[in-house]
Amino acid sequence: xxxxxxxxxxxxxxxxxxxxxxxHNNIATNDYITWxxxxxxxxxxxxxxxxxxxxxxxxxxxxxxxxxxxxxxxLPRVSLSDTAVYYxxxxxxxxxxxxxxxxxxxxxxx
Amino acid sequence: ETGVxxxxxxxxxxxxxxxxxxxSSQSGHNTVSWYQQALGQGPQFIFQYYREEENGRGNFPPRxxxxxxxxxxxxxxxxxxxxxxxxxxxCASSLIDQGRTDTQYFGPGTRLTVL
Numbered sequence: 001x002x003x004x005x006x007x008x009x010x011x012x013x014x015x016x017x018x019x020x021x022x023x024h025n026n027i028a029t030n031d032y033i034t035w036x037x038x039x040x041x042x043x044x045x046x047x048x049x050x051x052x053x054x055x056x057x058x059x060x061x062x063x064x065x066x067x068x069x070x071x072x073x074x075l076p077r078v079s080l081s082d083t084a085v086y087y088x089x090x091x092x093x094x095x096x097x098x099x100x101x102x103x104x105x106x107x108x109x110x
Numbered sequence: 111e112t113g114v115x116x117x118x119x120x121x122x123x124x125x126x127x128x129x130x131x132x133x134s135s136q137s138g139h140n141t142v143s144w145y146q147q148a149l150g151q152g153p154q155f156i157f158q159y160y161r162e163e164e165n166g167r168g169n170f171p172p173r174x175x176x177x178x179x180x181x182x183x184x185x186x187x188x189x190x191x192x193x194x195x196x197x198x199x200x201c202a203s204s205l206i207d208q209g210r211t212d213t214q215y216f217g218p219g220t221r222l223t224v225l
Contacts (some may be wrong), residue, residue, distance in 0.1 A: 034213065043114075043200050044153065045217030087152060097143065097166055098202075098214060100152030 004088045009105040018075045020104050022088030025069050033064060033071045036087045038103070046071070048086060075106075083108045112136055114203050114217035122223045123191050128151075131186045131220045135203030141165070142184035143214060144176060160186050160206055175198040196224045 006022040024033065030053050036044035048055055050062040050071070061074040075082060087104040113136035123129050135142050141160045145153035155168035156174040159178035182203075188195055198221050202214035 036216075041198065041219070041221065043112075043202075043219045045112075045216060046213055049213055097155035097158065097168060098145075098153070099155070100145075102150075102152055 002098075003099075004090055004101055004102045006086075006088050006101065008102065009107070011107045011109065012078055014079055014108055014110055015077050018078050018082075018106060018108075020073045020075075020086055020088075020106070021070060022073070023070045024088070024090045027068050027090050031090045033062065033068075034089045034091065034098075035060070035062065036089065038085045038087065046102075047086075058078045078107050078108045080110065082106065112203075112215040112217065113155065114201065114215055116176060116199075116201055116217040116220050117139055118220060119218070120221045124225050125191055125193060127191050127224075128187065128189045129222060131188075131199050131201075131222070132183065133181045133186070133201035133217055134205075135201075136215055138210075139203040139205045139215075140182050141203070141204045141206050142182065143202045144168070144184070144186045145200040145202065145216075146195075146198060147219070148194075149197075150194075153200055156186070191224045193224050196222060198222075 004024045012018045034049040035047045038044040048060050048062045052064050055062045063072045087103040115134045117132045143158040144156040147153040156170050157167040158165045162178045175187045178184045198219045200219045202216045204214045205212040
């Protein structure tokens, strides 16, 4: 299973765009990149998943360069309610057990 | 809302006791995975159930066991509880179809405290 590395914490002001980068140097050909958001004492919430290039949904964008050794989650115009831990995972679209690291703790301040 | 439900929400037990946690998967899903999340850590994979059989297991002792029922709901049983078993227990449901698995969607979790 490919290991991921992401910053332990990040701070941002409300209204700013936040980019969280994750490195996954040993990603396998069939692996997908998935991001989850987790609030305290709640289950992780699926945000976005991608394989290559760019994926966008109503919540975030995911940028994946051609070598797929890293990915960047982009949250546009964050609000206080986006304060959470964000996990980057690499897996065969959920077939293999999800391997969570410690995630990135995002703090949004007014 | 993912449609994945877990019960109970909170539970307090004492060392040596046994506990059963329950999970109802999202409609249309046939696979349930269980995770343990200690305070300040990411979730750790316990095991996965697919078509009522264990379909992979993490590094957890045999006193952690599970079941999956014909309606794809699942139970996690923990015997001989230890203080370190205190954690948030999460279940995630997904669909395995023709060898491919869809994204895992998590329930709200059960907070277990062992005294």
